[in-house]
Amino acid sequence: MNLPAWLSLRDTPYEEGEFTTLWTFALATYGVGDMVTTIALMEFVPRLTEGNPLVAAAVGAFGQSGLVGLKLAAFLFCLVVSLLAAQDGDRLLYYGPPAGLAVTGAFTTVYNLRLLFG
Known part of the structure; x- marks a missing residue:
């Protein structure tokens, strides 16, 4: 199966394992x-x-499905940005989205655990 070029790291300076x-x-x-x-x-x-108004609105309208849908949309948007940046060799937009999500996720996970058990 041939994937569209923007879905591949072929002919980019980046490695699939990384x-x-x-x-x-x-x-x-x-x-x-x-x-x-x-x-x-x-x-x-x-x-x-919920402190984030966008998440609060999504959860208020759709419950937990709203949260999951919003997180999935943000994740997929960032993934597409990163893949497109790989084609252009743009290091900031290639590494930025996963790094930003990871830092945000780690911070909010720790913060949420503190609220849950603190």
Whole structure:
């Protein structure tokens, strides 16, 4: 199966193993850690409210599915930006999205755990 050129790292200065590692870390912290701890807070600490107005609106309208959908949309947007940047050799936009998601995910996961158990 031939993928569109922008979905491949072929003919770019980047390696697939590095790409996989970066995005696995982003998925673990932002996609899993932050989402699981946010859902745990919503279920077990109902007196707390979501601080992010966009997330609060999505959860208010669609429940946990709104949270998951919003996180998935953000993750996929960042993934596309990174893949397109790889084609142009743009290091900032290649490394920035997974790094930003990973840092955001790690921070919010720790913060949520503090709220949950603190």
